[in-house]
Amino acid sequence: xxxxxxxxxxxxxxxxxxxxxxxxxxxxxxxxxxxxxxxxxxxxxxxxxxxxxxxxxxxxxxxxxxxxxxxxxxxxxxxxxxxxxxxxxxxxxxxxxxxxxxxxxxxxxxxxxxxxxxxxxxxxxxxxxxxxxxxxxxxxxxxxxxxxxxxxxxxxxxxxxxxxxxxxxxxxxxxxxxxxxxxxxxxxxxxxxxxxxxxxxxxxxxxxxxxxxxxxxxxxxxxxxxxxxxxxxxxxxxxxxxxxxxxxxxxxxxxxxxxxxxxxxxxxxxxxxxxxxxxxxxxxxxxxxxxxxxxxxxxxxxxxxxxxxxxxxxxxxxxxxxxxxxxxxxxxxxxxxxxxxxxxxxxxxxxxxxxxxxxxxxxxxxxxxxxxxxxxxxxxxxxxxxxxxxxxxxxxxxxxxxxxxxxxxxxxxxxxxxxxxxxxxxx
Amino acid sequence: xxxxxxxxxxxxxxxxxxxxxxxxxxxxxxxxxxxxxxxxxxxxxxxxxxxxxxxxxxxxxxxxxxxxxxxxxxxxxxxxxxxxxxxxxxxxxxxxxxxxxxxxxxxxxxxxxxxxxxxxxxxxxxxxxxxxxxxxxxxxxxxxxxxxxxxxxxxxxxxxxxxxxxxxxxxxxx
Numbered sequence: 160x161x162x163x164x165x166x167x168x169x170x171x172x173x174x175x176x177x178x179x180x181x182x183x184x185x186x187x188x189x190x191x192x193x194x195x196x197x198x199x200x201x202x203x204x205x206x207x208x209x210x211x212x213x214x215x216x217x218x219x220x221x222x223x224x225x226x227x228x229x230x231x232x233x234x235x236x237x238x239x240x241x242x243x244x245x246x247x248x249x250x251x252x253x254x255x256x257x258x259x260x261x262x263x264x265x266x267x268x269x270x271x272x273x274x275x276x277x278x279x280x281x282x283x284x285x286x287x288x289x290x291x292x293x294x295x296x297x298x299x300x301x302x303x304x305x306x307x308x309x310x311x312x313x314x315x316x317x318x319x320x321x322x323x324x325x326x327x328x329x330x331x332x333x334x335x336x337x338x339x340x341x342x343x344x345x346x347x348x349x350x351x352x353x354x355x356x357x358x359x360x361x362x363x364x365x366x367x368x369x370x371x372x373x374x375x376x377x378x379x380x381x382x383x384x385x386x387x388x389x390x391x392x393x394x395x396x397x398x399x400x401x402x403x404x405x406x407x408x409x410x411x412x413x414x415x416x417x418x419x420x421x422x423x424x425x426x427x428x429x430x431x432x433x434x435x436x437x438x439x440x441x442x443x444x445x446x447x448x449x450x451x452x453x454x455x456x457x458x459x460x461x462x463x464x465x466x467x468x469x470x471x472x473x474x475x476x477x478x479x480x481x482x483x484x485x486x487x488x489x490x491x492x493x494x495x496x497x498x499x500x501x502x503x504x505x506x507x508x509x510x511x512x513x514x515x516x517x518x519x520x521x522x523x524x525x526x527x528x529x530x531x532x533x534x535x536x537x538x539x540x541x542x543x544x545x546x547x548x549x550x551x552x553x554x555x556x557x558x559x560x561x562x563x564x565x566x567x568x569x570x571x572x573x574x575x576x577x578x579x580x581x582x583x584x585x586x
Numbered sequence: 587x588x589x590x591x592x593x594x595x596x597x598x599x600x601x602x603x604x605x606x607x608x609x610x611x612x613x614x615x616x617x618x619x620x621x622x623x624x625x626x627x628x629x630x631x632x633x634x635x636x637x638x639x640x641x642x643x644x645x646x647x648x649x650x651x652x653x654x655x656x657x658x659x660x661x662x663x664x665x666x667x668x669x670x671x672x673x674x675x676x677x678x679x680x681x682x683x684x685x686x687x688x689x690x691x692x693x694x695x696x697x698x699x700x701x702x703x704x705x706x707x708x709x710x711x712x713x714x715x716x717x718x719x720x721x722x723x724x725x726x727x728x729x730x731x732x733x734x735x736x737x738x739x740x741x742x743x744x745x746x747x748x749x750x751x752x753x754x755x756x757x758x759x760x
Binding site: 345 | 603606651659684685741757
């Protein structure tokens with residue numbers, strides 16, 4: 160019997176089965192941010208166990224509130240900073256920091272076949288590299304820091320075969336919103352969502368990250384794609400010491416794919432050649448309509464950024480819509496490039512100027528607005544067109560409402576002040 | 587072990603997410619106790635008033651996919667500091683479920699029909715429930731009616747509840 164990619168990674172990392180059906184894995188990367196890590200650090204100190212299993216495998220960043228907005232967030236940053244120094248953990252402090260799920264892949268910390276955990280549900284993003292990566296809580300994080308292990312159930316896999324060619328103006332964000340709308344917000348609970356097919360082959364690493372990022376919105380443990388030449392190209396600067404050629408790297412990584420006789424919980428096939436741009440309309444990510452159906456819905460704020468859609472590809476697409484245009488007088492718009500590198504690229508490509516000329520407020524890299532912590536919180540009754548991942552009640556501010564969408568739709572919506580399709584999509 | 591009995595709060599909705607359990611703006615707190623007044627502050631549920639409805643409650647019964655969304659362990663902590671150590675639901679989101687057990691708390695899954703029947707018989711009434719982890723039984727009663735419901739916990743989940751959490755367990759073993 161063949162194995163799925165998730166099963167292969169699982170078995171390579173298996174340390175123990177303390178109870179039937181519960182498996183303890185060795186973890187290659189433990190990522191930390193300032194919201195969920197300080198309590199773990201404080202607890203380790205209180206237990207007189209302020210140790211780390213391997214500082215080279217732990218990375219830390221301040222990203223949710225940056226720079227600190229008050230004494231409490233300054234304290235969270237300080238706890239993480241002091242701890243990183245104490246244990247010689249690579250730490251991305253304010254100014255060198257970015258949204259965790261954008262900066263950690265950008266730094267080459269994730270490789271095909273890795274296991275990774277983080278006290279952040281969107282850790283599933285790293286599956287884009289053919290890794291098994293899962294969001295966990297603070298207690299699991301604490302054990303990860305201390306022992307480099309984490310417990311999981313054996314991974315069931317839902318395989319999605321995505322075929323066809325996306326129409327112009329339709330993006331990875333529309334694809335994942337479509338999938339979530341089909342299977343529901345708990346459609347993949349306890350499952351790895353494996354994305355395969357010609358549509359994935361055609362996708363950039365950025366798009367694959369957008370796709371895997373939202374696996375959790377269907378309840379998935381992890382999204383996962385098979386590594387290919389695009390994965391190798393993305394990682395090449397970090398792996399060229401390990402391999403003579405890109406082909407050699409690819410040959411090495413190619414074991415991380417599901418065997419043809421692997422067993423799947425479900426196999427679902429979609430031809431997405433006729434997919435339209437989509438948005439969410441309620442307070443759950445599976446409440447989805449076409450932009451066409453929601454056309455004309457008035458919004459107050461546009462937000463482009465986050466671990467879902469704050470990467471260079473997203474900024475390029477949004478800027479192409481915005482070039483030479485102004486946003487509506489009835490809205491305000493915020494752009495948060497996800498990392499300093501993305502910010503720099505966007506500056507050198509002239510994208511930041513396009514956003515600013517259009518009337519966008521450009522912030523430093525941060526998660527802030529997406530979860531209503533800083534840099535773009537909504538007032539009661541306000542509506543936001545956002546490229547983020549969650550439209551939960553109160554998520555971007557108490558009493559606020561969020562429509563999730565692609566950067567292209569968000570940019571077009573900023574110009575109109577109402578939800579509308581981008582000019583790239585022709586009905 | 588923690589206390590696993592008390593008055594029941596019925597939350598008649600599926601997909602209650604952890605942003606609703608405890609909004610992100612309170613994640614800047616570094617003490618669990620500070621979360622106490624904010625439990626279910628943003629819960630979207632008609633007629634629900636957290637101040638009134640949470641009073642004296644120690645067990646939550648809800649529908650499908652409880653605890654979806656963010657991985658924040660602040661969700662179980664916010665329940666814990668409000669003396670709620672048990673959530674009974676048709677199903678849970680993976681991370682919330684694991685976090686609950688990692689804290690030595692219970693996340694008990696019951697079949698759809700059982701949950702439906704509990705809502706029919708007991709919601710809107712003063713209901714008391716007691717969970718016996720060893721026997722795998724929930725005793726529930728209200729006014730004149732009462733019943734005992736069986737449930738199953740995995741070996742790992744049970745060990746975590748008995749050990750009071752995952753840190754001690756992992757530290758002694760790995």
